[in-house]
Amino acid sequence: MSAQTMDWSDIPYVLAVCETGSLSGAARYLDVNHSTVFRRIEGVESRLGVTLFERLSHGYVMTAAGEHFYQQGIELKEGVTRIQRELGGQDLRLEGALTVTTTDSLLHRLTPVFLEFQQLYPDVELRLLTDIRRFDLGQMDAEVAIRPTRNPPEHWIGRNLLPIAYAAYAHSNYLQGMAPEEYRWILIDDILNRSPMNRITAEHKAMSAPVIITSSVMGMFDLVRAGMGVAVLPCYMGENTPELARLHEPEPKYNVDLWMLAHPDIRRSARVHAFFEFATARIRDAGPDFSSWKQA
Amino acid sequence: MSAQTMDWSDIPYVLAVCETGSLSGAARYLDVNHSTVFRRIEGVESRLGVTLFERLSHGYVMTAAGEHFYQQGIELKEGVTRIQRELGGQDLRLEGALTVTTTDSLLHRLTPVFLEFQQLYPDVELRLLTDIRRFDLGQMDAEVAIRPTRNPPEHWIGRNLLPIAYAAYAHSNYLQGMAPEEYRWILIDDILNRSPMNRITAEHKAMSAPVIITSSVMGMFDLVRAGMGVAVLPCYMGENTPELARLHEPEPKYNVDLWMLAHPDIRRSARVHAFFEFATARIRDAGPDFSSWKQA
DNA sequence: GAGGACCTTTGCATGAGTGCACAGACTATG
DNA sequence: CATAGTCTGTGCACTCATGCAAAGGTCCTC
Numbered sequence: 001m002s003a004q005t006m007d008w009s010d011i012p013y014v015l016a017v018c019e020t021g022s023l024s025g026a027a028r029y030l031d032v033n034h035s036t037v038f039r040r041i042e043g044v045e046s047r048l049g050v051t052l053f054e055r056l057s058h059g060y061v062m063t064a065a066g067e068h069f070y071q072q073g074i075e076l077k078e079g080v081t082r083i084q085r086e087l088g089g090q091d092l093r094l095e096g097a098l099t100v101t102t103t104d105s106l107l108h109r110l111t112p113v114f115l116e117f118q119q120l121y122p123d124v125e126l127r128l129l130t131d132i133r134r135f136d137l138g139q140m141d142a143e144v145a146i147r148p149t150r151n152p153p154e155h156w157i158g159r160n161l162l163p164i165a166y167a168a169y170a171h172s173n174y175l176q177g178m179a180p181e182e183y184r185w186i187l188i189d190d191i192l193n194r195s196p197m198n199r200i201t202a203e204h205k206a207m208s209a210p211v212i213i214t215s216s217v218m219g220m221f222d223l224v225r226a227g228m229g230v231a232v233l234p235c236y237m238g239e240n241t242p243e244l245a246r247l248h249e250p251e252p253k254y255n256v257d258l259w260m261l262a263h264p265d266i267r268r269s270a271r272v273h274a275f276f277e278f279a280t281a282r283i284r285d286a287g288p289d290f291s292s293w294k295q296a
Numbered sequence: 297m298s299a300q301t302m303d304w305s306d307i308p309y310v311l312a313v314c315e316t317g318s319l320s321g322a323a324r325y326l327d328v329n330h331s332t333v334f335r336r337i338e339g340v341e342s343r344l345g346v347t348l349f350e351r352l353s354h355g356y357v358m359t360a361a362g363e364h365f366y367q368q369g370i371e372l373k374e375g376v377t378r379i380q381r382e383l384g385g386q387d388l389r390l391e392g393a394l395t396v397t398t399t400d401s402l403l404h405r406l407t408p409v410f411l412e413f414q415q416l417y418p419d420v421e422l423r424l425l426t427d428i429r430r431f432d433l434g435q436m437d438a439e440v441a442i443r444p445t446r447n448p449p450e451h452w453i454g455r456n457l458l459p460i461a462y463a464a465y466a467h468s469n470y471l472q473g474m475a476p477e478e479y480r481w482i483l484i485d486d487i488l489n490r491s492p493m494n495r496i497t498a499e500h501k502a503m504s505a506p507v508i509i510t511s512s513v514m515g516m517f518d519l520v521r522a523g524m525g526v527a528v529l530p531c532y533m534g535e536n537t538p539e540l541a542r543l544h545e546p547e548p549k550y551n552v553d554l555w556m557l558a559h560p561d562i563r564r565s566a567r568v569h570a571f572f573e574f575a576t577a578r579i580r581d582a583g584p585d586f587s588s589w590k591q592a
Numbered sequence: 593g594a595g596g597a598c599c600t601t602t603g604c605a606t607g608a609g610t611g612c613a614c615a616g617a618c619t620a621t622g
Numbered sequence: 623c624a625t626a627g628t629c630t631g632t633g634c635a636c637t638c639a640t641g642c643a644a645a646g647g648t649c650c651t652c
Contacts, residue, residue, distance in 0.1 A: 006380050009305035024629060033611045038631065040609095049570050050383045057618050059629065065383050072382070076375045083368045084302050087346045087361050274345065320599060329641045334601065336639095353648050355599065 013040035022059035099127040101142035105217040165250035169238035171227040184229035309336035318355035395423040401513040461546035465534035467523040480525035
């Protein structure tokens with residue numbers, strides 16, 4: 001590299017000092033040592049033969065040349081970020097297995113996401129596990145988890161996607177000519193004890209109401225749609241289903257956040273990273289209750 | 297730097313391969329080793345999770361992603377070049393006064409440096425002060441000082457350029473047919489008391505030797521060249537002057553280091569900085585006694 | 593078919609870049 | 623006035639990027 005040629009890798013250092021006003025601030029921003037920033041700035045100024053910053057006791061202040069550099073450099077930064085965003089993770093040669101664990105109802109509702117991802121990366125072998133038992137990411141059973149939770153595990157990469165609401169639903173035909181005390185309630189087995197679904201059910205179900213017990217939310221959904229009774233379901237299931245009627249307004253206090261989780265070691269994988277970013281964007285774009293997606 | 301973040305310094309490598317079509321071509325273009333280009337491309341593709349080039353037997357061909365990178369990257373390159381031209385090129389638009397204080401003999405010997413600098417920066421108004429009184433940089437009388445000293449001031453930016461040797465010289469004609477005790481000694485007035493020149497003179501001059509006293513080293517030099525006597529001179533003056541003969545080997549214990557000094561506040565000035573770096577390189581390249589430069 | 597010119601890829605040694613630890617300065621607060 | 627928190631700046635040791643040397647492949651020319 002010529003003595004008079006600026007090193008491209010100097011640019012982020014200069015921009016960081018411009019934005020933070022100090023070597024220390026830039027070092028924190030860039031996650032490097034402040035002495036590295038110091039030497040980089042010295043090197044840039046030496047090679048350009050121009051002073052970019054006035055050294056004051058409380059930090060570095062841009063000179064006119066520094067201001068100029070910043071204005072130009074900010075555009076460069078946007079350009080680099082654009083390249084990264086548009087190319088990063090787009091490896092169309094992505095292949096190998098990608099294991100996602102989720103609930104059966106989320107699997108059902110998120111089929112548009114999985115479909116689009118599979119079309120984009122046909123060589124990736126999707127493994128979509130819907131075992132309702134809480135799995136242990138540490139055991140490497142899955143690489144990504146998409147689950148509602150109020151207590152996401154620490155030290156894991158987690159994205160809070162959106163809140164999930166819950167309410168009671170029934171077939172509109174079922175509700176006609178029937179008093180609430182006569183409703184048959186479709187319940188899930190006790191594994192999700194104290195869950196919002198169970199708590200809302202307890203609030204609305206008559207004490208002696210007849211019940212049907214099933215082992216999955218999708219089972220509940222099928223039974224509700226068949227007109228066999230009333231069930232508390234996630235609104236992303238109950239809404240956008242024309243034949244179902246909601247019995248009451250969902251209460252925000254019962255909301256649970258939907259999280260996407262990945263173990264830090266696993267996120268380095270290009271396909272995991274690609275999926276993580278891809279699914280995050282798609283789910284957040286889908287709106288409340290995934291209203292953009294037609295209920296199957 | 298995050299594993300998934302592209303390194304800015306990778307960009308020129310990718311662009312060079314795009315433009316030349318091979319690792320070897322890019323290496324020549326960038327003046328680096330082809331193995332370096334190889335590793336950089338591998339690193340970028342790994343971090344972005346995307347393939348930028350198809351590897352063919354005759355070189356590297358851009359993939360669609362590579363084309364995309366190139367289109368974006370080309371604009372970045374233009375941006376970087378613009379910064380360099382608009383800031384780095386400020387050297388060539390350097391203007392204003394630049395005040396250098398030095399000795400008269402150094403001014404004499406360093407004319408090649410000043411000449412080249414003036415040609416390079418025609419808009420800079422050089423002020424070359426050779427007042428032999430020690431000036432006070434703090435008073436901002438000068439921006440740069442080039443002077444021999446054993447005690448460079450602290451807190452100032454100082455470059456130790458090279459050691460200066462001293463010895464006695466006379467015209468070769470003057471020395472013929474004359475005993476040392478008969479030598480007329482050319483002395484400088486007492487301002488530089490205990491200086492190496494004075495100390496060497498005291499060591500070689502006969503106690504009752506006749507003297508001529510002048511007020512500058514250049515005056516001494518002119519008188520010596522005229523054959524009027526013997527004088528202790530800096531070797532950078534005495535050497536490379538064909539008509540002068542040195543009377544004895546210079547003793548290293550009398551050497552004094554030549555320093556270039558600038559006040560820290562002033563070094564931020566682009567033209568001071570430019571001169572500082574430029575002159576340092578030229579003086580150090582000139583060799584002992586500035587032997588690369590012909591004595592005027 | 594051999595040789596030359598071009599290319600890519602890899603192991604090893606070296607030096608540049610970086611982080612660490614330290615020192616010093618300035619400012620605000622008790 | 624002492625202390626804490628922030629900052630800049632530097633010497634030293636270590637890590638990693640780079641160049642060097644080597645190996646291997648393909649294509650073209652004689």
